[in-house]
Amino acid sequence: MGKMRNYTIGQELPPLTKHVSQARINLFEQSGNKLEPSFFTDAETAKKTLGLDSPMASGRMSISYSLEFLRRFFGEDVFNRSGMVDLRNLRPVRTGDTVTVKGKITVMTREANGQRVTVEISIENQKGETTSAGIGAAIVPAGFLPPVE
Amino acid sequence: MSDGKRLTVDWGKLEIGEPFPSYEYLLTQEMVDKYREGVEDPEARFPTISVRVDVTAFYQKYEDVGSVNARCAFYCYNSPISGKRLRVTAWLADKYIRREKPYLVTEAVSVDEDGRLIDRVITHELKRPSEVGKKWGK
Numbered sequence: 001m002g003k004m005r006n007y008t009i010g011q012e013l014p015p016l017t018k019h020v021s022q023a024r025i026n027l028f029e030q031s032g033n034k035l036e037p038s039f040f041t042d043a044e045t046a047k048k049t050l051g052l053d054s055p056m057a058s059g060r061m062s063i064s065y066s067l068e069f070l071r072r073f074f075g076e077d078v079f080n081r082s083g084m085v086d087l088r089n090l091r092p093v094r095t096g097d098t099v100t101v102k103g104k105i106t107v108m109t110r111e112a113n114g115q116r117v118t119v120e121i122s123i124e125n126q127k128g129e130t131t132s133a134g135i136g137a138a139i140v141p142a143g144f145l146p147p148v149e
Numbered sequence: 150m151s152d153g154k155r156l157t158v159d160w161g162k163l164e165i166g167e168p169f170p171s172y173e174y175l176l177t178q179e180m181v182d183k184y185r186e187g188v189e190d191p192e193a194r195f196p197t198i199s200v201r202v203d204v205t206a207f208y209q210k211y212e213d214v215g216s217v218n219a220r221c222a223f224y225c226y227n228s229p230i231s232g233k234r235l236r237v238t239a240w241l242a243d244k245y246i247r248r249e250k251p252y253l254v255t256e257a258v259s260v261d262e263d264g265r266l267i268d269r270v271i272t273h274e275l276k277r278p279s280e281v282g283k284k285w286g287k
Contacts, residue, residue, distance in 0.1 A: 018188070018189060024186075024187050024188070024189065025187070026187075027183045027184075027186050027187030028183075028184065028187035028188060028199050029187075029199070030183050030187075031180050031181075031182075031183035031184035031187055031196055031199045032180070032184075032196075032199030032200040032201060033174075033180070033200065034199075034201070039278070049215055049278050049279070050217070050278050050279065050281040050282045051279050051281065051282015051283060052281060052282050052285065052286075056281075058199075058218065059217075059218035059219075059221050060198050060199060060201065060218065060221060061187075061188060063198055063221050063223050064184075064188040064190070064193065064195075064198055064199075065188065067193070067195060067198070067223070067225070068188070068190045068192075068193065071192070071194075076192065076194065079225065080194050080195075080225050080227075080228050081225065081226065081227065082225070082226075083224075083225045084222065084223065084224045084225065085222065085223050086220070086221075086222035086223075087220065087221060087222075088219065088220045089217075089218055089219055089220065089221070091285060092281060092285055134220075
């Protein structure tokens with residue numbers, strides 16, 4: 001039996017902060033077997049393809065940070081089986097940026113296999129600019145929730 | 150489909166729902182380790198996000214100027230296990246023009262060699278990467 005949970009609309013999640021170094025970006029790309037120079041790893045390619053003077057991080061790194069952010073909150077027994085993230089990438093995350101994932105619960109709905117808890121997510125850089133925004137959610141089994149009266 | 154036979158994207162001929170080539174890859178422990186180090190999360194369970202399976206499948210069929218990720222959704226079902234082969238099934242989920250810019254939506258599901266559903270990914274790709282520099286400058 002997993003740990004009991006309790007959720008409320010408006011509940012804020014503990015923020016998660018990451019420093020995005022070029023070394024971390026390179027590892028992320030290598031982990032996906034993307035070994036050729038790209039606008040994520042190579043300044044010349046970033047300039048030629050994007051018109052930026054330095055590489056940017058993949059939007060999938062922001063997805064990864066959000067997966068961690070939500071997994072820490074919901075617990076891996078729930079999130080790794082029913083979690084999701086849906087993010088719009090609003091501005092590039094650049095090498096050297098520090099980003100913080102924030103969120104709060106906005107919706108809770110009954111599902112056939114539990115209660116869907118939806119979190120509004122935003123990711124901000126060190127200047128306070130929003131780099132990504134969207135939602136995440138997990139379906140929490142009723143057995144992990146307080147009894148309904 | 151070999152690299153030499155890739156098709157040039159013809160926007161009008163792209164069909165919503167059209168499949169991309171299915172393929173398999175081996176998820177190695179090295180991939181898992183590099184992913185966890187890259188995102189600074191030693192407990193991360195879905196390194197499959199960095200493989201870009203949907204976009205990879207698209208580029209097995211087509212060639213074009215490239216793209217940038219405008220929106221991405223990722224669904225977790227079962228944590229993948231290193232040492233297992235993953236089979237990717239991908240297709241074109243949608244296409245649209247917004248503010249005179251073309252977007253393709255690719256979607257893929259990954260299933261491991263034991264038949265476990267691993268994840269699903271949906272990506273909206275802006276097919277004009279130079280727009281990034283135009284909007285955000287240097």
